[in-house]
Amino acid sequence: MIIGLPKEIKNNENRVALTPSGVSELKKYGHTIYVQASAGLGSGFKDTEYEAAGATILPAIEAVYAQAEMIVKVKEPIAPEYSMIKEDQLLFTYFHFASSEELTQAMIARKAICLAYETVEKNDRSLPLLIPMSEVAGRMAPQEGAKYLEKPMQGRGILLGGVPGVKPANVLILGGGVVGTQAAKIAAGLGAHVTIMDINLTRLRELDDIMPANVDTQMSNTYNIREAIKTADLIIGAVLIPGAKAPHLITRDMLKEMRPGTVMVDVAVDQGGCIETCKPTTHEDPIFVIDEVVHYCVANMPGAVPYTSTLALTNATLPYVIQVANKGWKGACLFNEELKRGLNVVKGEVVYKGVADAWNLKVTDVNEVLAAAL
Numbered sequence: 001m002i003i004g005l006p007k008e009i010k011n012n013e014n015r016v017a018l019t020p021s022g023v024s025e026l027k028k029y030g031h032t033i034y035v036q037a038s039a040g041l042g043s044g045f046k047d048t049e050y051e052a053a054g055a056t057i058l059p060a061i062e063a064v065y066a067q068a069e070m071i072v073k074v075k076e077p078i079a080p081e082y083s084m085i086k087e088d089q090l091l092f093t094y095f096h097f098a099s100s101e102e103l104t105q106a107m108i109a110r111k112a113i114c115l116a117y118e119t120v121e122k123n124d125r126s127l128p129l130l131i132p133m134s135e136v137a138g139r140m141a142p143q144e145g146a147k148y149l150e151k152p153m154q155g156r157g158i159l160l161g162g163v164p165g166v167k168p169a170n171v172l173i174l175g176g177g178v179v180g181t182q183a184a185k186i187a188a189g190l191g192a193h194v195t196i197m198d199i200n201l202t203r204l205r206e207l208d209d210i211m212p213a214n215v216d217t218q219m220s221n222t223y224n225i226r227e228a229i230k231t232a233d234l235i236i237g238a239v240l241i242p243g244a245k246a247p248h249l250i251t252r253d254m255l256k257e258m259r260p261g262t263v264m265v266d267v268a269v270d271q272g273g274c275i276e277t278c279k280p281t282t283h284e285d286p287i288f289v290i291d292e293v294v295h296y297c298v299a300n301m302p303g304a305v306p307y308t309s310t311l312a313l314t315n316a317t318l319p320y321v322i323q324v325a326n327k328g329w330k331g332a333c334l335f336n337e338e339l340k341r342g343l344n345v346v347k348g349e350v351v352y353k354g355v356a357d358a359w360n361l362k363v364t365d366v367n368e369v370l371a372a373a374l
């Protein structure tokens with residue numbers, strides 16, 4: 001297969017979807033890989049390393065899209081890339097369609113095959129291509145929260161861990177999955193008092209068993225959230241309904257219940273956010289303030305730590321990339337249910353229910369689309 005690796009163009013997105021070692025693995029199976037010049041530089045990989053691994057470097061992004069049967073990326077295509085996408089071209093990347101109607105309509109119009117990292121799902125319901133980046137974003141969330149809690153950054157001016165004789169900060173985490181667990185570990189390690197809320201009682205039991213003494217668990221519901229936000233210093237949004245729009249657990253009217261300088265890090269922003277007032281921000285301009293509450297809503301948090309994130313992401317994606325390259329998208333999706341669940345939009349049809357529901361579109365049975373494509 002001919003594989004294209006473009007350089008990411010989203011703000012401060014320094015990750016890259018294949019490392020030179022990934023290129024050399026793909027070459028073993030006889031695939032051709034075109035890499036856009038400087039695609040890996042932000043993650044510490046030089047063009048010469050990709051060349052040595054067997055890739056061909058192309059100077060312009062247009063040439064990479066023009067040549068490739070499969071584009072492997074990190075983030076969703078953004079407007080300048082739309083017109084480069086060809087009918088029947090396979091795009092394997094994060095899409096988060098439920099947070100962008102524009103992107104959904106653009107991919108329908110381009111008649112591309114959109115295989116979304118975030119909905120590739122194992123039989124045990126885990127999301128193998130989301131987990132590594134959720135681990136990164138979860139560990140970053142208290143770090144970013146601590147920074148914006150500082151007074152000069154518009155926060156309350158409270159130290160997460162407190163000091164002897166002074167209470168630590170209260171951290172409220174909504175969602176006890178991968179992001180929530182990693183965020184709790186780091187916040188608790190810094191000495192904060194942490195509360196994790198989830199609707200899954202089994203998950204709360206597991207967390208209660210493994211978390212240190214300064215982490216409490218509580219059932220997530222509007223009543224409990226309304227109470228907790230009154231004394232929270234840092235709130236981390238970490239809920240997920242796979243592929244679908246996140247529910248708004250914190251509504252606009254709740255902001256006036258919070259103390260001035262409270263910081264909210266809505267990691268779930270890539271699925272639309274679990275805080276009503278959240279809108280996507282960038283690493284260049286990460287926060288905004290409403291009703292004296294600081295909102296941090298960066299949709300590509302791991303992009304800021306590419307040395308960690310690129311390796312973590314490609315450790316997980318490469319085996320799937322190899323499968324798709326070896327069998328083609330149809331063969332790979334028929335062979336492997338995990339990959340089939342990653343199909344979101346195929347040749348103009350929406351095949352993922354959460355995405356169709358988000359934008360009131362018709363959902364087509366993925367098996368019909370696969371059968372028609374054979």
Ligand SMILES: NC(=O)C1=CN([C@@H]2O[C@H](COP(=O)(O)OP(=O)(O)OC[C@H]3O[C@@H](n4cnc5c(N)ncnc54)[C@H](O)[C@@H]3O)[C@@H](O)[C@H]2O)C=CC1
Binds near residue numbers: 130179198203267300
């Ligand atoms: N902004 C960024 O850069 C990044 C964002 N993310 C996003 O973070 C979000 C969380 O991802 P993961 O932790 O991997 O998901 P996960 O599936 O591991 O965990 C989600 C948790 O939310 C819980 N939940 C669902 N509804 C809830 C409710 N009403 N109240 C409380 N909890 C509820 C679920 O029971 C589950 O335990 C996703 O939207 C993901 O895409 C992930 C990585 C990077």
Ligand SMILES: CC(=O)C(=O)O
Binds near residue numbers: 134270301302303
């Ligand atoms: C998951 C995601 O949106 C990211 O890693 O940027």
Ligand SMILES: [Mg+2]
Binds near residue numbers: 255256259293
């Ligand atoms: Mg207020």
